[in-house]
Amino acid sequence: LQKHGYSLVMFNRTRAKAESLLGPCGTFSDSPAKLAEQVDVLFTMLAHPDAVEQAALGANGFFNHLRSNALWVDCSSVNPSFSKKMAAEATRREVHFVDAPVTGSAPPAAEAKLIFWVGADTADLERIRPLLLCMGNKIVHAGGHGMGTSMKMVVNLLLGTGMAAFAEAMALGEGLGISRKMLFDSLLGTPAVAPFLASKREKIESGNYDAEFPLRWMQKDMQLATVSAYESGVATPLTNITKEVYRLAMRDGHDTEDFSAIYDYLTNSHDVTTIDQKSPAPAKAQLH
Structure with missing residues (x-):
């Protein structure tokens, strides 16, 4: 956004993490409330629903300080029912709401190649489309409030289960005596393996798991998926x-x-x- 000349007001709970992002068009605010008084469009990207709710409705939260007709774009990965709750809170305050979580880790973000999954009224999306295209190269309008969050949840479910299934298959292959190199060379690029897994090869081979997307946030997203499945009556074993x-x-x-x-x-x-196949079989318990 700054590269395209937009003036930004920023807030982060840990200020040091945000200061490096401040360019010539940016200033830092002391609280979400003070930030809200200065902007027409507010973006949030936070770790989980509790953090979003605290920023919006907690002490020094931004909700009651946004101008009438302001627009809040929540890019956090949260559950759809939470997005719909925030949309209702926004409507009560005459604030427009868009849920627009993204797919893409730090490298795509730096290259403005994020995918935005948007749940919003069409007019609200068109109002922020130029801003989204500063940060991403694809926008999918999934429907009304909560539908962008729903699409992101489906995507992350596939990423999380796909990564775990691939890791388990690799473990089995290695246990059967197949080299890790042979497994990678043979599996990557085949229909059995999701394309994104090729980007994880270097991390696995080097043992360097510097986070592009931290494991704890993947676990959080999958937990939220199970909550949403329960709310909608869907079985997700x-x-x-x-x-x-x-x-x-x-x-x-x-x-x-x-x-x-x-x-x-x-x-x-x-x-x-593991039990050595050559070792004696474990004793059987007898019940009398």
């Missing part, structure tokens, strides 16, 4: 199991690493006990 595997990986110290570190957890997990 695979997602429920996979989110718990990510939770176990978090407990094993992988929470701030890239979510591809699920491979490291599954191939090095201390929770799995």
Whole structure:
């Protein structure tokens, strides 16, 4: 946005993380409330629903300080029912609301190649389209409020389960004696493997899981997917199991690493006990 000449007012709960982003057109605000008094369009991108609600409705929250007819664009990955709740709160305050979560990690963001999944009235989308195209190269209008969030949830469910399934398949292959190189060379590019997994090869081979998308946020998104599935009466057994595997990986110290570190957890997990086939069979308990 700054590269396109827009003046920005910024706030981050940890100021040091945002100061490096301030260019000649940017200023830092002391609170969401003070920020809201200075802008016509407000973007949020926060970690989870509680953080969004605190920024909007908490002490020094922005909601009651936005101008009438202002527009709030929430790019956070939250659940659809939460987006609809925020849309209702916005309507009560004569504020326009758009849910517009994104697909794309830090490198695509730096190159303005994010995908925006938008839930909004058409007029509101057209009002912010030029702003979104400063940050992304694709906009999908999925429908009304909550539908952008819904699409993002479906995408992240596929990413999370796909990464875990691939890691488990790799673990099995290596356990059967196939080299990791052979598995990568043979599997990547085939219909059995999602294209995004090719970008994780370097991390897995080097063991360097510097986060593009932290594992703890993938686990959070899958947890929200199961909540949404419950609310809509949809059974998601695979997602429920996979989110718990990510939770176990978090407990094993992988929470701030890239979510591809699920491979490291599954191939090095201390929770799995193997029995030497040559060792005596375990004694059978007898009940009397």
